Amino acid sequence: MIDYQNQDLARTYGFTKTEGEISISAEEFERQHQELMEQGYIILERIISEEQLAAVRAEAETHLGHFGRNSFEGERTQRIYGVPQKMRTADCFIEHPLVLAHLDRVMQPSYLLSQAQVINIQDASPAQPLHTDDNFYRVPRPRPALSVATVFAIDDFTEDNGATVAIPRSHDWDDERLPSDGDELVKAVMPAGSCILFLGTLWHGGGENFSGSSRLALTCQYCEPYLRTQENFFLSVAPETVVGLSENLKRLLGYSIHPPFMGMVNGMHPKRTLPSGE
Ligand SMILES: O=C(O)CCC(=O)C(=O)O
Numbered sequence: 001m002i003d004y005q006n007q008d009l010a011r012t013y014g015f016t017k018t019e020g021e022i023s024i025s026a027e028e029f030e031r032q033h034q035e036l037m038e039q040g041y042i043i044l045e046r047i048i049s050e051e052q053l054a055a056v057r058a059e060a061e062t063h064l065g066h067f068g069r070n071s072f073e074g075e076r077t078q079r080i081y082g083v084p085q086k087m088r089t090a091d092c093f094i095e096h097p098l099v100l101a102h103l104d105r106v107m108q109p110s111y112l113l114s115q116a117q118v119i120n121i122q123d124a125s126p127a128q129p130l131h132t133d134d135n136f137y138r139v140p141r142p143r144p145a146l147s148v149a150t151v152f153a154i155d156d157f158t159e160d161n162g163a164t165v166a167i168p169r170s171h172d173w174d175d176e177r178l179p180s181d182g183d184e185l186v187k188a189v190m191p192a193g194s195c196i197l198f199l200g201t202l203w204h205g206g207g208e209n210f211s212g213s214s215r216l217a218l219t220c221q222y223c224e225p226y227l228r229t230q231e232n233f234f235l236s237v238a239p240e241t242v243v244g245l246s247e248n249l250k251r252l253l254g255y256s257i258h259p260p261f262m263g264m265v266n267g268m269h270p271k272r273t274l275p276s277g278e
């Protein structure tokens with residue numbers, strides 16, 4: 001019998017695999033992976049260049065405006081949504097080879113970008129409520145993560161400017177267990193260009209900012225390929241924009257097939273819907 005679940009049935013447009021090389025050894029990568037699975041997060045130091053940071057900052061500044069509408073978004077926090085349409089300087093964060101290598105290891109092929117946001121936490125902003133990022137997928141815990149997130153520091157993340165906080169090992173908690181006063185909280189204090197990468201089951205949140213300055217960050221969430229994404233990128237990213245993107249980004253935005261045929265359009269690969277060039 002044909003194995004329809006695992007076979008790529010397409011001819012012209014098969015399912016695409018991650019492109020890009022990582023710059024660390026296989027042993028170091030394996031060590032990071034073990035740490036991620038044990039504590040629920042890892043910090044990847046200085047993986048974005050000064051030039052890339054300057055470029056994303058300049059582009060973000062042209063879009064930052066509104067403040068959040070509730071305590072989750074943060075009433076003193078500015079967010080840019082729809083980033084893959086608006087900001088080409090964010091691409092190198094969304095498809096960073098080391099991030100994708102970790103995603104390849106913990107998620108099924110053709111995982112999707114669920115959301116991408118710039119987050120600017122202003123001074124005198126209270127901490128964001130602690131939460132997990134995949135709790136709207138109502139599958140009982142403990143369980144494997146259904147999403148993975150990154151938060152990149154564009155400004156240095158310091159003790160007092162709102163660095164992301166996380167509860168180590170909380171990715172293993174069941175549904176009954178909620179954060180309480182005795183829990184260990186770590187702050188992702190890290191230089192600009194670094195990121196905290198964590199499982200969607202980990203309890204975390206944006207930190208309190210009492211530094212006198214704002215904290216600029218870029219965050220991405222990725223979900224298993226069979227789940228609904230938070231942002232509807234089919235509507236927010238124009239097909240004319242998608243045509244110019246890398247294979248990695250096309251796949252992450254849903255121009256991909258989760259074998260054997262999830263994601264099809266009129267029985268065909270979604271890339272066939274793109275304007276000429278594809
Ligand atoms: O801003 C941060 O450090 C974290 C943001 C976050 O966890 C979220 O918006 O889901």
Ligand SMILES: [Fe+2]
Pocket residue numbers: 131132133204205
């Ligand atoms: Fe979050």
